[in-house]
Amino acid sequence: MNDLDDLVRTSLAGAADGDVHVEKLLAHVRAGGLRRRRRRALGQVAAVVLTVAAVALGTATVLRPSHGQPDPATGPSLPTGRIVPNAPSPLDDPSVLGAAPLVHLTLTGAPFTPATVRYLTDSDRLVATGTVPTPPASESMTLESADGDVLFVGLSSEPPAEDKAPTRQTGKSTQVRVGDREGTLFQYDQPPPAMKGTRTKGIRSTLTWPVGDTLTARINTSLDDQAKILAVANSVRFDRVHSCGPAFRLPWSPPNLRPIRCELEFKGNQVSRTYMRLSSGTVDEALDVSMDNAAIPSTQPSGLPELATATINGRATWLTADDRQARFSFGGAWFYLYGASADITRQVTGTIEPIGFDPQEWPA
Numbered sequence: 001m002n003d004l005d006d007l008v009r010t011s012l013a014g015a016a017d018g019d020v021h022v023e024k025l026l027a028h029v030r031a032g033g034l035r036r037r038r039r040r041a042l043g044q045v046a047a048v049v050l051t052v053a054a055v056a057l058g059t060a061t062v063l064r065p066s067h068g069q070p071d072p073a074t075g076p077s078l079p080t081g082r083i084v085p086n087a088p089s090p091l092d093d094p095s096v097l098g099a100a101p102l103v104h105l106t107l108t109g110a111p112f113t114p115a116t117v118r119y120l121t122d123s124d125r126l127v128a129t130g131t132v133p134t135p136p137a138s139e140s141m142t143l144e145s146a147d148g149d150v151l152f153v154g155l156s157s158e159p160p161a162e163d164k165a166p167t168r169q170t171g172k173s174t175q176v177r178v179g180d181r182e183g184t185l186f187q188y189d190q191p192p193p194a195m196k197g198t199r200t201k202g203i204r205s206t207l208t209w210p211v212g213d214t215l216t217a218r219i220n221t222s223l224d225d226q227a228k229i230l231a232v233a234n235s236v237r238f239d240r241v242h243s244c245g246p247a248f249r250l251p252w253s254p255p256n257l258r259p260i261r262c263e264l265e266f267k268g269n270q271v272s273r274t275y276m277r278l279s280s281g282t283v284d285e286a287l288d289v290s291m292d293n294a295a296i297p298s299t300q301p302s303g304l305p306e307l308a309t310a311t312i313n314g315r316a317t318w319l320t321a322d323d324r325q326a327r328f329s330f331g332g333a334w335f336y337l338y339g340a341s342a343d344i345t346r347q348v349t350g351t352i353e354p355i356g357f358d359p360q361e362w363p364a
Contacts, residue, residue, distance in 0.1 A: 097215070098122050120263045123260050157214060188206075217236065247357060248354045275290040316328060
C-alpha cells in the first residue's frame, strides 16, 4: 500500500482550499478514488509500465533562476527511470504532459535525503462523468524523508490561477520569483497534524507559479525555510524525460488499450514498484497492472476479497470471485491485476512477463 500517496493527499486537503486550486491540481487523484479503492483491494497496487512510445525530437527548455534568485537546490541526486534522450518537454509541447509512460518532471537536487521517491503521470479522462470535472493532465513527484519531511512537486495543464492565496488557514502570503516568473508562497501559521499512526509531517508551505501560459507548477512541503523552498523551485526541470518502465512485457493485451497513467516508486535507490493503467477511453475496457518488488510471502496474500486459488498457464494465482482481480508471484515479483472483464484479467495473467526492476534494462 502506498501510504505516502494517501498521506500527502490528506495533508494537502487540510492545508489548502480551492482558492489555490489544490483540488483541481490533484483532481485526477481524488476523482480516481474508485480506482484507488480497487487497487487497495488488491493490496494497493503500485506502479508498472507497459511500453515506451516513440517520441518526437524537440528542443529542451529549462527554467533557470534569474539574477539575485536563490541558487538551485543542491543535495542528493534522485533516482529516475531510464532517461529517454531527445524527448520534447512540456514547455516545448504542452500535450506531452501526463502522457504515460514518460515522466517530464525532475529535480536537480533534493532539500533532504529521501527515503521514498514517487513519480506519477496522468492523462486519465475516464472520470469526466456526472458532476466530476475533467481533470487536467498532470505529473508529480513526491519525496519523503526517514523522519517524515515531505516535498510534493506537481505540474498541471491547468492555466495559472488569478487568485493568490488560500484562506482556510491563517498564514503569510509572499510574492516571490521563480526564474523569470512571479509566484505566490503561502506559509501556514500552523501545519495540519500528521495522519494518525504515521510519521509524515504536515504541510507548512505552498508555492505556486505559472510555467508558460497553460501550465502551473506547485510545491507543497513540510519545510518552512523560504530560501530552501525557492531553491527547490529553481531546481525543477521539465526536460529530463525518463520512463515509468516498462518493468514487464505484455505479449497479449486488447489492441485498443493505451497507457493513460503510470507510477514509479523508489525506496532508496531501488525500484520498489511500478504501475500502469491502460484504457480504450471508456470504463468498459481497461486494465490496471502493477509489479511489486517485495518479498514473496509463503502463504496466501491478504487484501483481496473472496480469494480463490486457480492455475492459469501454469501460474498459481489468487482470484476474486468475479475473476476481475488477480494476484500472483512470478519472476521474483508480485503482480496485481484489475481487468474490466474476467477474460482480460485471465489472459494477461497467463502471458505477462517481468523484465526486472533495473531501469537500465527497460526499453527506451
